[in-house]
Amino acid sequence: xxxxxxxxxxxxxxxxxxxxxxxxxxxxxxxxxxxxxxxxxxxxxxxxxxxxxxxxxxxxxxxxxxxxxxxxxxxxxxxxxxxxxxxxxxxxxxxxxxxxxxxxxxxxxxxxxxxxxxxxxxxxxxxxxxxxxxxxxxxxxxxxxxxxxxxxxxxxxxxxxxxxxxxxxxxxxxxxxxxxxxxxxxxxxxxxxxxxxxxxxxxxxxxxxxxxxxxxxxxxxxxxxxxxxxxxxxxxxxxxxxxxxxxxxxxxxxxxxxxxxxxxxxxxxxxx
Amino acid sequence: xxxxxxxxxxxxxxxxxxxxxxxxxxxxxxxxxxxxxxxxxxxxxxxxxxxxxxxxxxxxxxxxxxxxxxxxxxxxxxxxxxxxxxxxxxxxxxxxxxxxxxxxxxxxxxxxxxxxxxxxxxxxxxxxxxxxxxxxxxxxxxxxxxxxxxxxxxxxxxxxxxxxxxxxxxxxxxxxxxxxxxxxxxxxxxxxxxxxxxxxxxxxxxxxxxxxxxxxxxxxxxxxxxxxxxxxxxxxxxxxxxxxxxxxxxxxxxxxxxxxxxxxxxxxxxxxxxxxxxxxxxxxxxxxxxxxxxxxxxxxxxxx
Ligand SMILES: Cc1cc2nc3c(=O)[nH]c(=O)nc-3n(C[C@H](O)[C@H](O)[C@H](O)COP(=O)(O)OP(=O)(O)OC[C@H]3O[C@@H](n4cnc5c(N)ncnc54)[C@H](O)[C@@H]3O)c2cc1C
Ligand SMILES: Cc1cc2nc3c(=O)[nH]c(=O)nc-3n(C[C@H](O)[C@H](O)[C@H](O)COP(=O)(O)O)c2cc1C
Ligand code: FES
Numbered sequence: 001x002x003x004x005x006x007x008x009x010x011x012x013x014x015x016x017x018x019x020x021x022x023x024x025x026x027x028x029x030x031x032x033x034x035x036x037x038x039x040x041x042x043x044x045x046x047x048x049x050x051x052x053x054x055x056x057x058x059x060x061x062x063x064x065x066x067x068x069x070x071x072x073x074x075x076x077x078x079x080x081x082x083x084x085x086x087x088x089x090x091x092x093x094x095x096x097x098x099x100x101x102x103x104x105x106x107x108x109x110x111x112x113x114x115x116x117x118x119x120x121x122x123x124x125x126x127x128x129x130x131x132x133x134x135x136x137x138x139x140x141x142x143x144x145x146x147x148x149x150x151x152x153x154x155x156x157x158x159x160x161x162x163x164x165x166x167x168x169x170x171x172x173x174x175x176x177x178x179x180x181x182x183x184x185x186x187x188x189x190x191x192x193x194x195x196x197x198x199x200x201x202x203x204x205x206x207x208x209x210x211x212x213x214x215x216x217x218x219x220x221x222x223x224x225x226x227x228x229x230x231x232x233x234x235x236x237x238x239x240x241x242x243x244x245x246x247x248x249x250x251x252x253x254x255x256x257x258x259x260x261x262x263x264x265x266x267x268x269x270x271x272x
Numbered sequence: 273x274x275x276x277x278x279x280x281x282x283x284x285x286x287x288x289x290x291x292x293x294x295x296x297x298x299x300x301x302x303x304x305x306x307x308x309x310x311x312x313x314x315x316x317x318x319x320x321x322x323x324x325x326x327x328x329x330x331x332x333x334x335x336x337x338x339x340x341x342x343x344x345x346x347x348x349x350x351x352x353x354x355x356x357x358x359x360x361x362x363x364x365x366x367x368x369x370x371x372x373x374x375x376x377x378x379x380x381x382x383x384x385x386x387x388x389x390x391x392x393x394x395x396x397x398x399x400x401x402x403x404x405x406x407x408x409x410x411x412x413x414x415x416x417x418x419x420x421x422x423x424x425x426x427x428x429x430x431x432x433x434x435x436x437x438x439x440x441x442x443x444x445x446x447x448x449x450x451x452x453x454x455x456x457x458x459x460x461x462x463x464x465x466x467x468x469x470x471x472x473x474x475x476x477x478x479x480x481x482x483x484x485x486x487x488x489x490x491x492x493x494x495x496x497x498x499x500x501x502x503x504x505x506x507x508x509x510x511x512x513x514x515x516x517x518x519x520x521x522x523x524x525x526x527x528x529x530x531x532x533x534x535x536x537x538x539x540x541x542x543x544x545x546x547x548x549x550x551x552x553x554x555x556x557x558x559x560x561x562x563x564x565x566x567x568x569x570x571x572x573x574x575x576x
Pocket of ligand 2: 464
């Protein structure tokens with residue numbers, strides 16, 4: 001995951017073909033690629049799109065959103081799924097758009113997760129970290145790779161992880177026990193690590209949770225890939241707005257070199 | 273037929289559109305998405321002598337009609353630029369304006385020498401004395417007529433390339449600074465850099481940027497930029513690369529009317545990396561509506 005990659009991103013307009021509230025303020029937005037003027041490259045788990053939530057000069061920045069799923073990518077009428085939590089102006093607007101509305105996408109961008117070469121993987125999602133990791137699980141199902149998925153949420157009203165449609169093992173947990181098992185994602189993951197042998201750990205979630213999970217992985221000497229979050233302006237490596245410190249005194253360009261990094265490269269910070 | 277070509281302080285450019293420093297990286301990244309047809313020149317991210325890591329995260333925040341940034345001149349340093357990026361850029365063939373930033377006049381002089389000795393597509397040097405996001409250098413020079421002049425002459429004396437000094441509009445009297453820079457031998461002015469600004473999360477009480485405050489750019493700052501261009505153009509008559517909030521071709525013509533010979537596109541590139549191409553397509557039509565045959569016909573044509 002070192003170094004810069006050539007930009008694969010392209011611009012294109014897509015039409016919303018489905019938009020459903022799946023939990024609390026979380027929406028599943030499906031975008032139809034059929035009428036998109038550009039052939040979008042097949043996205044890989046962990047990659048993201050820069051989504052233009054409105055036209056016009058009032059809102060100048062796009063919002064980065066992970067790929068949550070793709071359907072029938074190699075056939076006409078293929079589509080892209082985003083899992084969007086309404087947390088502010090842009091995500092609110094995206095969640096409010098009705099079916100048939102057009103949205104402009106730039107992507108797929110960044111470097112995604114590397115598929116495990118052998119053995120079983122542990123996928124640990126905290127909150128909206130489920131968006132890329134659920135896609136990862138589905139892609140692993142395609143190649144019959146073994147994994148367990150831990151999906152942790154604060155409470156049942158913001159929990160979304162339809163684990164039943166996956167082949168791998170997994171658990172949904174909430175901190176208050178209002179849905180699934182009671183406990184935190186890290187707590188559950190630690191339990192899984194005691195019971196099974198994993199060759200790779202994939203993590204996406206809040207900063208503190210990813211920091212804790214990478215500490216566990218590094219202690220157990222298991223390679224760990226984390227998907228970082230950072231505020232972005234360009235999303236394509238030209239503004240350095242997303243850069244955050246690496247552990248070796250370097251800077252990590254989250255949009256271009258990431259968002260997925262080997263946990264040993266990351267210097268964990270407190271973000272507000 | 274509208275002819276978009278311009279002459280900027282003696283440099284022939286095929287279009288008045290220029291990408292603004294810090295919003296187009298080292299110039300190579302955008303080329304792989306858009307190509308550079310319709311563009312006059314690319315201004316590169318400001319270079320310093322040594323690599324700079326930049327400021328702490330978060331570094332960007334969207335505001336109404338714009339954004340705040342506190343990148344802090346993160347860059348690879350002039351040597352890495354010359355060895356790693358310039359050869360690729362020379363292959364692209366797009367004219368380059370190289371922006372430089374230092375902490376002392378001596379550093380600016382050294383940077384000017386290094387840049388001037390480099391082969392290829394570099395057509396001008398932009399002297400950044402207006403970055404609000406660094407502790408040393410930056411606005412420390414740009415807020416003072418004398419210091420702005422001293423830095424400008426340090427560069428002029430060490431290069432044969434045209435020199436554009438980039439000013440901040442967040443100063444007491446921008447005209448006095450522009451005049452000092454003109455007297456120091458600048459070939460032109462670049463106007464404007466971001467305006468100092470700040471945003472706070474009202475609920476948590478934390479600033480939105482890791483450095484507390486940053487620089488405001490985007491459509492929200494356009495009226496400030498248009499006035500700065502008009503004031504400095506009128507006072508000095510120097511060619512101006514004008515910009516700040518440019519979003520479409522109408523904005524480009526507005527800056528030309530205020531006195532800009534070339535017009536820079538910055539933050540708008542973040543909404544759409546190929547925005548400059550769209551603007552280049554719209555521009556001939558807008559110019560037709562004004563009756564102008566070439567950009568030069570519009571420069572300073574505001575009716576006052
Ligand atoms: C690579 C990447 C992938 C992401 N994938 C998803 C996803 O699949 N689903 C999803 O719901 N969200 C995802 N996010 C987070 C999403 O980008 C932000 O929630 C969104 O940009 C907020 O925009 P807004 O206009 O709604 O909120 P704003 O009004 O801009 O801000 C509201 C709050 O969100 C925070 N915020 C703003 N920008 C970001 C950002 N880039 N990252 C994190 N927090 C931010 C702000 O600090 C603020 O507290 C991802 C972020 C990154 C960097
Ligand atoms: C993310 C970002 C980085 C910038 N970096 C630089 C820089 O390194 N040097 C410089 O002279 N100006 C820099 N600027 C200022 C722009 O070049 C431009 O002057 C300013 O943003 C106003 O134009 P705009 O509204 O079109 O963006 C930066 C602006 C932004 C938004
Ligand atoms: S968001 Fe601009 S460089 Fe990453």
